[in-house]
Amino acid sequence: MTKTFSCNGHEARVALLGLDDTLGDAIEHSLSRDGCALTRAPCATSVLDGLCAACPDVIVLESRTSDMSAFGLAQEIRQRRDLDHARLLVLQNSGRAIDKRRARAMGADAFLSMPFPMSSLRIEVGRLLEA
Amino acid sequence: MFNTLSLRLRIFLFFALLGCGALAILAGSLAFAAARMDPAQPMAALTTGGIMAGFLTAALVAGIWYLFDENVARAIERLSSELRARAHADISRDLDAAPAKYLGDLAPAAGELTRTLASARSELEETVAEQTSRLKEQTAQLTALLSDVDMGLILCAPSHQIVFYNPTSVDLLQDTGRPRLDRMIFDLLREGPIRRTYETLLKAETGEKHRDVLVSTVACGRTIAAHMRLVSGALGMGEKPGYVLTLRDVSKDMKMHSERERLLTETIDSVRLPAARLQAVLDMINDPVGGFADHDAALRSEAAELVEVVNTLAERHDADQDTWWPMQDVRASQLIDAIRGHLGPDALPLDAPSPHISLRCDGFALSSLLASLIHKITDLGLAKALSLTVEMEGPGAMVSLHWDGGALPIPALREVLDAPLEDGPIEITGQEILNHHNSDIWPETTDSGQAALMLPIAEARMVEALGSLKPGYGRPTVFDFDLLTQVRDGAVTGKKLSELTYVVFDTETTGLDPKGGDEIVQIAAVRLLNGKRVDGEVLDQLVDPKRTIPPKSTEIHGITEDMVKGMPTIKEAGAQFHRFCQNAVLVAHNAPFDMAFFHRHAETIGAPFDHPVIDTVLLSAILFGQNEVHTLDALADRFGVVIPAEVRHTAYGDTVATAEVFQRMLAMLEAQGMTTYDDVVAAMEKNARLMREMKARVG
Numbered sequence: 001m002t003k004t005f006s007c008n009g010h011e012a013r014v015a016l017l018g019l020d021d022t023l024g025d026a027i028e029h030s031l032s033r034d035g036c037a038l039t040r041a042p043c044a045t046s047v048l049d050g051l052c053a054a055c056p057d058v059i060v061l062e063s064r065t066s067d068m069s070a071f072g073l074a075q076e077i078r079q080r081r082d083l084d085h086a087r088l089l090v091l092q093n094s095g096r097a098i099d100k101r102r103a104r105a106m107g108a109d110a111f112l113s114m115p116f117p118m119s120s121l122r123i124e125v126g127r128l129l130e131a
Numbered sequence: 132m133f134n135t136l137s138l139r140l141r142i143f144l145f146f147a148l149l150g151c152g153a154l155a156i157l158a159g160s161l162a163f164a165a166a167r168m169d170p171a172q173p174m175a176a177l178t179t180g181g182i183m184a185g186f187l188t189a190a191l192v193a194g195i196w197y198l199f200d201e202n203v204a205r206a207i208e209r210l211s212s213e214l215r216a217r218a219h220a221d222i223s224r225d226l227d228a229a230p231a232k233y234l235g236d237l238a239p240a241a242g243e244l245t246r247t248l249a250s251a252r253s254e255l256e257e258t259v260a261e262q263t264s265r266l267k268e269q270t271a272q273l274t275a276l277l278s279d280v281d282m283g284l285i286l287c288a289p290s291h292q293i294v295f296y297n298p299t300s301v302d303l304l305q306d307t308g309r310p311r312l313d314r315m316i317f318d319l320l321r322e323g324p325i326r327r328t329y330e331t332l333l334k335a336e337t338g339e340k341h342r343d344v345l346v347s348t349v350a351c352g353r354t355i356a357a358h359m360r361l362v363s364g365a366l367g368m369g370e371k372p373g374y375v376l377t378l379r380d381v382s383k384d385m386k387m388h389s390e391r392e393r394l395l396t397e398t399i400d401s402v403r404l405p406a407a408r409l410q411a412v413l414d415m416i417n418d419p420v421g422g423f424a425d426h427d428a429a430l431r432s433e434a435a436e437l438v439e440v441v442n443t444l445a446e447r448h449d450a451d452q453d454t455w456w457p458m459q460d461v462r463a464s465q466l467i468d469a470i471r472g473h474l475g476p477d478a479l480p481l482d483a484p485s486p487h488i489s490l491r492c493d494g495f496a497l498s499s500l501l502a503s504l505i506h507k508i509t510d511l512g513l514a515k516a517l518s519l520t521v522e523m524e525g526p527g528a529m530v531s532l533h534w535d536g537g538a539l540p541i542p543a544l545r546e547v548l549d550a551p552l553e554d555g556p557i558e559i560t561g562q563e564i565l566n567h568h569n570s571d572i573w574p575e576t577t578d579s580g581q582a583a584l585m586l587p588i589a590e591a592r593m594v595e596a597l598g599s600l601k602p603g604y605g606r607p608t609v610f611d612f613d614l615l616t617q618v619r620d621g622a623v624t625g626k627k628l629s630e631l632t633y634v635v636f637d638t639e640t641t642g643l644d645p646k647g648g649d650e651i652v653q654i655a656a657v658r659l660l661n662g663k664r665v666d667g668e669v670l671d672q673l674v675d676p677k678r679t680i681p682p683k684s685t686e687i688h689g690i691t692e693d694m695v696k697g698m699p700t701i702k703e704a705g706a707q708f709h710r711f712c713q714n715a716v717l718v719a720h721n722a723p724f725d726m727a728f729f730h731r732h733a734e735t736i737g738a739p740f741d742h743p744v745i746d747t748v749l750l751s752a753i754l755f756g757q758n759e760v761h762t763l764d765a766l767a768d769r770f771g772v773v774i775p776a777e778v779r780h781t782a783y784g785d786t787v788a789t790a791e792v793f794q795r796m797l798a799m800l801e802a803q804g805m806t807t808y809d810d811v812v813a814a815m816e817k818n819a820r821l822m823r824e825m826k827a828r829v830g
Contacts, residue, residue: 071573075574094445098587113439115437115441
C-alpha cells in the first residue's frame with residue numbers, strides 16, 4: 001500500500017532542481033505515486049521566482065563535486081523569506097564528511113549521497129514533510 | 132702595618148727573626164744551663180740546655196715555615212692557578228688579591244697584567260667579531276635556508292660518517308634513529324645500497340658523479356628515495372670524496388599507489404558481478420520466449436547490490452583520499468604571516484591570533500587563495516575589518532575567515548576559485564588547490580551572526596610554542612666540516628684530546644646513594660666535537676624512578692613524582708643515553724657518582740657503559756692542585772662561566788655548565804703539554820691516590 005505524503009493538511013509540494021535525467025524521472029515518478037505534487041526546474045538562480053510561486057514544501061537539489069551552482073542556489077533560497085518554510089534535501093555525487101558539513105552550512109536540512117535506494121529518498125522526504 | 136712593608140724587607144725580617152730568635156734561644160738556654168750548673172757535673176746542665184735550645188729552634192723554624200707556606204708558597208700557587216685560568220679562559224672578573232696580600236706588589240702587578248690581557252683580548256675579539264660578523268650572518272642565513280629545505284640533506288665523509296644534516300632529515304628518519312655528527316650513516320640507512328652506490332660512483336670512469344638509490348631505514352623499514360652525489364674540491368676533502376644524500380620518503384607514495392591499484396582492481400572485480408547479473412535479468416525480461424517470472428524482484432535485488440557495492444567502494448575511496456601535491460607542516464602563524472605578505476600594507480585590518488597549530492598544507496597556495504578571497508570581500512565592500520581563526524577540529528583544523536557584514540555570494544566565491552592563483556608554481560586555480568587538499572570552502576553564518584568562510588584542513592596537530600623551546604632544541608641544521616677529514620671510531624689511545632668526541636652529561640637523582648636504592652630522575656647530555664658544543668644534539672629526559680622522590684631531593688632539583696609519571700624508565704632512558712654516547716668519551720662532574728647508577732642498571736638497559744670516562748673533579752685537581760675547591764660552582768666561578776639561577780641544579784643547566792668548564796680545561800691541559808687522552812691518563816696515574824680514588828668510585 002503506497003503511503004500518501006501530505007504537509008499541514010495540503011498535498012505535499014516537492015520541487016526537483018537539476019536532475020534532468022532518468023534519476024529525476026524516477027524520483028518524479030516515485031514521489032508522484034506517493035501523492036506529492038512535483039515541479040521540475042533546472043539548477044539556476046533564474047528559476048527562483050517560479051520556485052517562490054510554486055511554494056514547495058521540500059526542495060530536492062542536485063549538487064555535483066566542484067560545481068558550486070547548487071550551493072549558489074541554496075544560498076539564494078535561504079535568503080528568500082518566501083521560501084523560509086521550504087526544507088532542502090541535497091543529493092550529491094560524493095559523500096565525504098566535508099560535503100555533508102558544507103551542505104548543512106549552506107542550509108540543507110538533509111543530505112543523500114549517490115547512489116541511494118529510492119526508499120531512502122522517500123524516507124528523507126517523508127521526514128522533512130513531517131518536520 | 133706589616134703588609135705595607137716591601138716584600139724584600141718582609142722576607143729579610145723573616146730571616147732576621149729566625150736568626151735573632153735562634154740566638155735568643157741559644158743565649159736563654161746557656162743562661163738556663165749556667166744557672167742550673169752543678170760544678171761537679173757541668174755536662175748535665177749543658178745537655179739539658181742544648182736539648183732545650185734544639186727543640187725551641189725547631190719550633191721556631193716550624194712556625195716560620197708555616198707562616199711562609201701559608202702566606203708565600205700557597206699564595207703563589209693560588210695566584211698562578213688564577214693566572215693560568217685567565218690565560219686560557221676569557222674571565223673578566225678582577226684577580227682576587229686577598230690570598231696574596233703578603234706578597235707585596237705581586238698580586239697588584241698580576242692584576243694589572245690580567246687586566247691588560249683582558250683588555251687586549253677584548254680589543255682583539257672586537258676586531259675579530261667585526262671582521263667575522265658578516266661571515267657569521269651569512270652562515271646563519273645559509274643554515275636557516277637549509278633548515279627550511281623540505282628535503283632531507285645529509286653530507287657524509289668518505290668514512291660514511293655524518294658531517295652535516297638538516298632538520299628535515301631528522302624528521303624523515305625519526306622512527307629509526309637520529310642523525311648525529313660523526314655517526315655512521317649505516318646506523319640509519321641500510322648499508323648495502325649506500326655502500327654499493329658509493330663504490331660504483333667511485334669507480335665510474337665516465338665522470339658520473341650522482342645516482343639515485345632506493346634504500347630502507349634500519350629500524351622502521353620505511354622506503355627512502357635517495358640521491359647520492361659525490362662531493363670534493365671546495366669542501367676540502369682528502370683523496371677520496373665524500374657524498375651528499377638527498378632524501379625523500381617515498382613509503383607513503385608507494386603505499387598510496389598500491390592502495391589505489393588495489394582499490395581499482397577491487398572496484399572492477401566487485402562491480403563486474405552485479406553488472407553481469409543486472410545484464411542477465413534485463414536480457415531475460417526482453418527474452419521473447421519469456422520464462423522469468425519474478426524479474427521485478429531480481430531486478431530490485433541486483434540494483435540494491437550494485438548500490439551497496441558502489442557505496443562501500445566510495446567510502447573506502449573517501450577514507451584513503453590523499454594527494455600527490457607537495458605539502459608541508461606549516462604553523463598557523465606562518466600561514467597568517469604569508470597572508471599578510473600577500474595582502475600588502477593597505478589591506479583591511481586582519482585580526483588573527485596565532486594558535487600553536489601546525490597544518491599539513493601547501494602554505495603558499497592556501498595563503499594566496501585566502502588573500503584573494505580577502506581582496507574580493509574588500510572589493511565588494513562586505514567588510515570593514517576581518518578576523519581569521521585556526522582551530523583544531525577532529526584530526527584536522529578549521530580555518531575560518533569572518534567579518535561583520537554580508538555573506539560572500541557564491542558566484543563571487545566561484546570567481547575567485549576559478550581564477551588562476553597569483554604567482555602559483557603552475558597555472559592552477561583555487562578550486563584545484565582545494566581539491567589537492569581534499570578540502571573545500573563555503574560561506575557560513577557564525578553563532579554570533581558574522582558572515583564567514585570556512586576552509587577545513589584534513590591534517591593538523593597541536594605543536595609547542597616557538598618561544599618555549601629551550602636553546603639547542605630548535606630545528607637547526609647541524610654541521611662540522613672539520614669532520615670531513617677525520618675518522619672517529621671511538622678509540623682513544625694515541626688520539627689527540629681535540630680529536631675526540633665527548634658527551635658531557637649530568638643526572639638528577641632521588642638521593643646520594645646509588646648502591647642503597649637511589650635512582651635517576653633526569654638525564655641531560657650534550658655533545659662536544661672539535662672543541663665545540665653541537666647545537667641541536669641535546670638529550671634532556673625525565674626518568675620514572677619507579678620509587679618515591681624524597682621531598683628533600685625535590686627541593687634541590689624541582690622534579691616531582693607527578694612530573695616523572697608516564698616518563699620512560701631507566702631501561703628506555705638508559706638505552707637512549709647509551710645510543711647518544713656511542714663512540715664518545717663520557718665527561719661529568721664527579722663522574723663516578725653518575726656512572727654508578729648506569730653500571731648498576733647496565734643489565735636492564737642491555738648495554739655496558741664501558742666508555743672512557745673523564746671526571747672534571749679530577750681534572751680540576753690536576754690543573755689547580757688538590758687543596759683547591761673543586762665544586763662545579765667553584766670551577767664555573769674560576770672560569771667565569773655563568774650558570775643562570777633558574778637552571779642551576781637542573782640536569783640540563785649543570786650539563787651545559789660542565790661542558791663550558793670542560794672546554795676551558797681542555798685548552799689548559801693542552802697548554803700544559805697534555806695533548807692526548809693518554810697524557811691525561813698518565814697525569815692522573817702520577818697521582819696514584821687520585822687514580823685509586825677514581826677507580827674505587829667508578830667501580
